[in-house]
Each structure stands twice: as C-alpha cells, then as structure tokens.
Amino acid sequence: MKSYLKTTAGVVLSATMATASYGATVNVGELQGFTGPLESMIGAMSGGANLAVTEANASGKYLQGTINVIQGDSVCIDAAVAIAQAEKMVNDDNVMAIMGPNCSGNTGAVITNVLVPNGIVSISPSATSPALTTLEDGGWFFRTAPSDARQGPVLASIAMARGQTDMAVTHSNSDYGKGLADAFVTAYEAMGGTVTVMAGHDDDKADYSADVAALSAGGSATLAILGYADTGGRGIIAASEDTGAFSDYVFGDGMISEVTSSAVGDGSWGTLPSPDAALGENWKAVAAAGGVDGSGVYSAESYDAMALIILASQAAGSTDRAAIQAQVLNVANAPGIQCHAGKLAECLKFISGGLVVDYVGATGVEMDAGGTANGSYAEREVIGGAFTDVKIHK
Amino acid sequence: MSDSIDIINAFALLTNFVILPALSYGSQLALGALAVTLVYSILRFSNFAQGDSMAFGTMLVILISGYMISKGWTITGFPTAILAIPLALIGMAIYLLLMDRLVYRHYRKIKAKQNIIGITASIGVMFITGGIVRFILGASAQRFGDGERFIFSVREFKAFTGLEQGIAFKTSQFLTISLAILLVAFLFYFLQKTKTGKAMRAYSDNTELALLSGIDPDKVVQITWLLVALFTTIAGTLYGLDKGFAPQQYHLLLLPIFASVIVGGIGSPIGAIAGAFLVAFSEILLTYAYKKFLIYLLPLSMHPSSLVQLIGTEYKYAISFVILVIVLLIRPTGIFKGKVIDGE
Numbered sequence: 122m123k124s125y126l127k128t129t130a131g132v133v134l135s136a137t138m139a140t141a142s143y144g145a146t147v148n149v150g151e152l153q154g155f156t157g158p159l160e161s162m163i164g165a166m167s168g169g170a171n172l173a174v175t176e177a178n179a180s181g182k183y184l185q186g187t188i189n190v191i192q193g194d195s196v197c198i199d200a201a202v203a204i205a206q207a208e209k210m211v212n213d214d215n216v217m218a219i220m221g222p223n224c225s226g227n228t229g230a231v232i233t234n235v236l237v238p239n240g241i242v243s244i245s246p247s248a249t250s251p252a253l254t255t256l257e258d259g260g261w262f263f264r265t266a267p268s269d270a271r272q273g274p275v276l277a278s279i280a281m282a283r284g285q286t287d288m289a290v291t292h293s294n295s296d297y298g299k300g301l302a303d304a305f306v307t308a309y310e311a312m313g314g315t316v317t318v319m320a321g322h323d324d325d326k327a328d329y330s331a332d333v334a335a336l337s338a339g340g341s342a343t344l345a346i347l348g349y350a351d352t353g354g355r356g357i358i359a360a361s362e363d364t365g366a367f368s369d370y371v372f373g374d375g376m377i378s379e380v381t382s383s384a385v386g387d388g389s390w391g392t393l394p395s396p397d398a399a400l401g402e403n404w405k406a407v408a409a410a411g412g413v414d415g416s417g418v419y420s421a422e423s424y425d426a427m428a429l430i431i432l433a434s435q436a437a438g439s440t441d442r443a444a445i446q447a448q449v450l451n452v453a454n455a456p457g458i459q460c461h462a463g464k465l466a467e468c469l470k471f472i473s474g475g476l477v478v479d480y481v482g483a484t485g486v487e488m489d490a491g492g493t494a495n496g497s498y499a500e501r502e503v504i505g506g507a508f509t510d511v512k513i514h515k
Numbered sequence: 516m517s518d519s520i521d522i523i524n525a526f527a528l529l530t531n532f533v534i535l536p537a538l539s540y541g542s543q544l545a546l547g548a549l550a551v552t553l554v555y556s557i558l559r560f561s562n563f564a565q566g567d568s569m570a571f572g573t574m575l576v577i578l579i580s581g582y583m584i585s586k587g588w589t590i591t592g593f594p595t596a597i598l599a600i601p602l603a604l605i606g607m608a609i610y611l612l613l614m615d616r617l618v619y620r621h622y623r624k625i626k627a628k629q630n631i632i633g634i635t636a637s638i639g640v641m642f643i644t645g646g647i648v649r650f651i652l653g654a655s656a657q658r659f660g661d662g663e664r665f666i667f668s669v670r671e672f673k674a675f676t677g678l679e680q681g682i683a684f685k686t687s688q689f690l691t692i693s694l695a696i697l698l699v700a701f702l703f704y705f706l707q708k709t710k711t712g713k714a715m716r717a718y719s720d721n722t723e724l725a726l727l728s729g730i731d732p733d734k735v736v737q738i739t740w741l742l743v744a745l746f747t748t749i750a751g752t753l754y755g756l757d758k759g760f761a762p763q764q765y766h767l768l769l770l771p772i773f774a775s776v777i778v779g780g781i782g783s784p785i786g787a788i789a790g791a792f793l794v795a796f797s798e799i800l801l802t803y804a805y806k807k808f809l810i811y812l813l814p815l816s817m818h819p820s821s822l823v824q825l826i827g828t829e830y831k832y833a834i835s836f837v838i839l840v841i842v843l844l845i846r847p848t849g850i851f852k853g854k855v856i857d858g859e
Contacts, residue, residue: 318804318822320827320828321829323829325655325656325761325763326656326761326764327656327755327758327759327760327761327764327765328758328759328764330532330536330758331798331799331802331803331828331831332828334532334533334536334799334802334803334804334828335802335803335804335822335824335827335828337532337807338803338804338805338806338807338808338822338823338824339804339806339807339822340806340807340810351655352655352656356656356759359658359759363664363683363685364531364532364669364683365531365668365669365670365681365683366532
C-alpha cells in the first residue's frame with residue numbers, strides 16, 4: 122500500500138509539474154478490480170500501470186499533454202458495475218483509451234457493451250480466457266497477457282520436436298484444465314501426434330489408480346498432465362509411478378513445481394509462461410526504482426498495457442480513439458527499434474522523431490492479429506530432480 | 516506390443532492393474548465392513564460414522580507416526596505408520612467409548628431399539644468426527660507412508676522376468692492383505708473359541724436370554740467397541756498407506772462399506788468379507804479399460820480400437836449403489852443370509 126501511495130503521489134506530482142509546461146491534460150482510464158477476488162493483486166498491478174504514466178509525464182516527451190489517470194473499480198465479478206464504470210470513463214471523463222479490465226468474465230461484457238459501441242481501445246493486463254479471442258471485439262480489445270489457449274500449441278510443438286508422437290492426456294476437470302487440454306490436443310493432432318486416451322480427473326481425490334489404469338490402457342508410455350501440482354496431478358503421478366504405467370510425463374504450467382519434479386524421473390518436461398530472464402530482471406529493477414512490487418502477478422503486464430496506450434497515442438499523433446486503435450499493433454510488434462521497460466522517454470522520442478518502434482516492454486510484448494499477446498513460455502525439463510529452463514519459446 | 520497371442524503378459528497386466536489393487540482394496544473394505552457388522556449385531560444399528568471413524572483413527576496414526584519420525588523412532592524400510600497403530604488404537608478406543616457414553620448409551624437406556632434411531636445418532640457422530648478430523652488435519656489430501664514403498668517394483672519385476680508387462684507389489688498391498696488375514700483369523704477365533712466371544716454371540720442372538728444367563732451387557736458393549744476400534748484404525752491406516760489420506764475420501768468409503776455389508780448379509784462376518792471383495796472387484800473390473808489386455812489376447816485382426824471400458828472411472832461409486840439396489844431387490848438378506856434391515 123505504501124508503495125502504491127508513493128506511486129500515486131508521484132503521478133500527481135509529475136502531473137502538476139507537467140501541466141505547468143504543456144497546459145493540456147489527457148485522460149486515460151484505469152479500470153481494474155480494486156475490490157473483489159483480485160484485490161490482493163491490484164496493488165502491484167495498479168502500481169505498474171501508474172509507473173508507466175509517471176515515466177511518460179516525467180519525460181516531457183509525450184506530445185499530447187499531461188496524462189491523467191481516471192481510476193474505476195470494475196469489482197471483477199459484477200459485469201454491470203464494470204460496464205457502468207467504463208461508460209462513465211468514456212462519456213464523462215472523455216478518456217482516450219482504457220487500461221483494463223482484469224477478469225475474463227466482465228472483460229467480455231465491457232467489450233460488447235462499451236468498447237464496440239463507443240469505439241474505444243482497451244488493453245487488459247490479465248484477462249486470459251481463450252473465449253475472448255473469438256469474441257467479436259471489432260478490433261478494439263487487446264491484451265498483454267497470453268491466452269490460456271496459447272500454451273497448448275507451444276506444448277504440442279515441443280512434444281513433436283522431442284519426437285513424442287503419441288501420448289495419453291489427462292486434465293483437471295476445471296475451466297483451466299479443460300481449455301488447455303482442448304488447445305493442446307487440437308494442435309498436437311494437427312501436427313500429426315496421436316492422443317491414445319484423453320480423460321479428465323477430479324482434484325482432491327485420494328485414489329487415482331483407476332484413472333491411471335484407464336489412461337495406460339491406450340498403450341502409450343507418455344502421459345501429459347494438464348492440472349494442478351498440489352492436488353489431482355500429484356495423485357495421478359503417484360498412482361502411475363506405483364503401477365509403472367507411464368515412464369515419461371509432459372506438464373502444463375500448473376504442474377511446474379517441486380512437488381512434481383521430486384516425484385518423476387529425469388527427462389520429463391513442461392512449459393510455464395515466463396519472459397526471458399533478462400527482461401524479468403530489467404522489469405524488477407525498473408519497478409523497484411519506481412516503488413512498485415515487480416514480482417507481483419501481472420504487474421509487468423499492467424505496465425505494458427498502459428505503456429502501449431501512451432505509445433500508440435504518440436504514434437497516432439493524437440488522442441483520437443480510432444487513431445490509437447490503428448497504432449497499437451504497430452508499436453507492439455516487430456519490426457522497429459526495441460523499447461524496454463524504463464525507457465519510455467527514449468521510445469516516445471523515437472516515435473515523435475518519425476522512427477518505427479517495437480515495444481518489448483516488461484514482458485516481451487508481441488501480439489497476434491487478434492490483439493492477444495503471444496507471451497513466451499519457458500520449456501523446463503526435470504534434470505537431477507529439479508525443473509531447469511532449457512529453452513524459451515516465443 | 517507383439518502381434519501374437521500372449522497370455523503371460525496379459526495376465527501380468529491384469530494382475531498389476533486389477534487383481535492386486537482389488538485384493539488390497541477388498542481387504543480394506545472387509546475390515547471396515549466387519550466393524551459395521553459387529554456394531555449391527557451387538558448394538559443393533561447401522562453405524563454411519565464408520566467412514567469418518569476410519570479417518571479419525573488414521574489421523575491419530577498420522578500424528579503419532581509423525582512424532583515418531585521426528586524422534587527417529589523408526590525401523591529402516593518399514594512404514595512407521597504401522598508401528599504407530601498400537602498407540603493410535605488406544606486413542607481410537609477411548610474416542611469410541613466416549614461417544615458410546617455420550618450418545619449411544621442414552622438410546623440403549625431408554626430402550627429405543629429401532630435401527631433408525633441408532634442410524635440418526637450415528638449420523639450426528641459422523642459429522643462431529645469428520646469435523647474434528649478436518650479441524651485438526653485440514654481437508655486436503657496427504658500421504659504419510661514412509662519406508663520401502665515396494666516389495667518389488669515394475670522395473671525390478673521386468674528385469675527379473677523379462678516380460679513386457681511388469682507387476683508392482685507395494686509394501687502397503689502386502690501389509691494390507693497379510694494384516695487382513697491375521698485380523699479375520701483373530702476375529703473368528705475370538706468369536707468361536709473364547710468365553711467373551713461366545714457371550715457376544717449369545718447377546719447378539721437373543722439379548723433377553725443372554726441377560727438372564729448373567730452376561731454383563733456393559734462389558735459386551737465395551738468389548739464390541741474395542742474390536743471396532745481395532746478394525747477401524749487398521750482399515751483406515753491401510754487404506755491411507757495404499758491410496759493416501761483425504762477426509763472426504765474416507766467419508767465416501769461409507770458407501771462401498773455398506774454395500775459390502777448388505778451384499779454379504781448384515782450381521783454375518785463371513786458375508787461382510789465376501790461382500791467386500793465382490794464390491795472391490797466389481798468397482799475395478801467394471802472401470803478398467805481392457806484395450807491393452809485384449810491386444811495381448813486377440814489376433815491382430817481383432818484388436819480393439821476403442822478403450823473397451825465399461826464405465827468411466829468417475830462413476831466408481833455408482834457401482835456400489837447399483838449393487839446395493841440389486842441385492843435389496845432380489846435377496847434382501849444378502850448372500851449369507853444376514854438379518855433384514857426393517858427398522859426393528
């Protein structure tokens with residue numbers, strides 16, 4: 122909270138200073154779940170977003186004026202509240218774009234009811250549902266967090282590259298497990314892999330021997346476990362090791378944990394969303410200098426979401442909502458001069474100087490045509506009983 | 516996998532995934548079912564608290580064995596949990612006798628003989644017991660087995676026999692089957708040969724006559740609870756060693772245990788054991804996918820492409836229900852002609 126206050130104070134301070142020199146004020150919305158199920162994470166997320174604003178204002182290189190953040194509470198679980206807050210930002214505060222919202226459910230509602238009818242951009246740092254990819258958003262919605270569905274194809278391509286052409290798949294009976302399994306199996310089969318059995322498992326059972334017996338009946342010696350390391354996944358591994366049903370395992374991000382690596386033999390592997398190490402270190406340093414908790418979940422994605430709005434507006438040379446929309450992917454993606462977190466001043470200068478930039482930011486932002494960050498995934502292999510990064514997949 | 520018919524590998528596969536697991540699961544159920552049948556014969560009610568009592572006994576074992584491990588009081592390679600059973604047994608017996616004093620004795624005194632009153636009281640005890648376990652150990656699953664996990668593992672078996680399919684024989688399976696045999700032998704000896712056992716049988720057959728002939732009813736009840744404590748603690752510990760401990764899982768065990776008791780004939784110890792193995796084998800045989808097994812046995816042209824699984828594993832508990840319904844419809848007394856539960 123202290124660091125959050127500090128950032129907010131910094132925003133206000135720099136805002137007043139910059140106002141003196143430019144006069145014009147530009148509103149940008151920050152629609153986050155300040156209360157509700159994500160409230161414990163929002164301190165660091167809001168800190169990240171406001172850090173980008175502070176940086177831009179302090180640089181004096183943003184040409185449209187001084188950025189003023191209009192905060193709104195999306196409460197995360199009540200779509201009506203989120204819509205009302207977004208409407209207020211769009212119509213009363215005349216924001217140029219919105220950073221947020223957070224939760225997949227009310228993000229969908231805001232897209233349909235506010236973004237599309239009003240024609241305004243929003244960039245969410247944390248809505249990861251695959252369903253948002255196919256939702257009709259008119260191109261107004263972007264996100265700096267990768268979709269859960271993205272990990273499936275990454276897993277599938279690594280498996281094929283490792284020559285694992287057949288496996289049984291088990292997933293946790295949850296939205297996460299089911300979504301990831303569907304994405305994985307679709308991609309894997311398209312690449313020529315064979316799924317011998319696919320079955321869900323319930324978490325928090327004591328006994329998984331029947332599940333494992335059924336999975337092994339397909340004949341493959343490899344098992345992909347897309348679930349949770351501390352509950353169902355752990356039970357599946359225990360039952361499999363007891364009966365010798367499988368010798369190799371493939372893991373989704375929920376399984377990457379010491380509990381898992383200590384239970385299986387070397388050579389099993391999995392993937393975990395993770396920027397490459399250098400970017401991570403850079404973000405932590407930038408965040409710490411700005412008084413923000415850089416290890417907070419989605420704090421880096423929040424910084425990137427806000428920075429992209431500012432850079433897109435700079436590239437558009439205006440605060441016009443449609444002009445901003447047209448520039449988001451241009452600044453987010455290659456080619457161009459790479460801009461990292463903490464270097465917004467430089468980046469703003471490049472853009473106003475007519476150069477093309479590729480915003481890398483805190484997380485290595487690179488978006489697909491639908492406006493969802495590709496994210497990068499670490500391929501981790503169990504070596505000597507511990508998960509070790511062997512490669513970063515972009 | 517070879518194209519020819521391969522009976523040995525098929526048998527090894529079935530042993531590893533069906534026969535050994537069902538034998539040990541059946542033994543665990545049998546011990547729990549014997550406890551239920553004992554309570555039913557002597558105290559005349561169906562003890563719904565059985566599953567949660569097993570969780571309580573296992574909790575004691577987990578706590579005591581944890582302490583023993585921290586003190587280094589272990590035998591290399593041997594599960595400490597088994598060493599902790601005698602102490603846990605004392606705690607379990609105290610708890611059951613306390614519950615009898617606080618709850619069940621009252622209904623005996625006012626001569627409420629209906630099964631339904633005992634059942635209702637035991638449901639109350641079930642919730643309290645389950646609550647205590649969750650309060651002390653939490654609701655999440657945990658494993659407490661230490662020592663050597665396998666008598667022989669799949670890899671050792673394969674290296675020794677050269678077969679394609681391996682068989683693992685877990686320490687917990689070995690302990691389950693051998694302890695179950697010992698306990699059952701003890702129970703039958705006790706009931707048939709000892710004076711106290713004969714008194715219990717007399718009390719069960721005809722309570723009034725037994726009382727007239729000078730049998731002390733309080734003693735019979737206490738001995739019954741001691742036996743129940745013995746079976747409950749050991750059944751719970753063996754199940755936990757074999758499959759892991761989770762309070763909810765133990766609570767749900769009530770269903771297969773009751774199915775076993777009723778299938779075998781309630782009040783009949785032999786029936787409880789037979790029923791337990793019937794339920795265990797049905798659950799595992801019906802949910803196993805036979806694809807690999809059939810591939811070993813059938814010529815190439817007849818290899819199945821589907822999994823050949825009769826029922827999904829998530830319906831495991833439904834099998835107990837179905838068995839219960841069938842037995843109650845066709846032979847309400849059970850295979851070994853136990854008593855009919857009719858509310859009296």
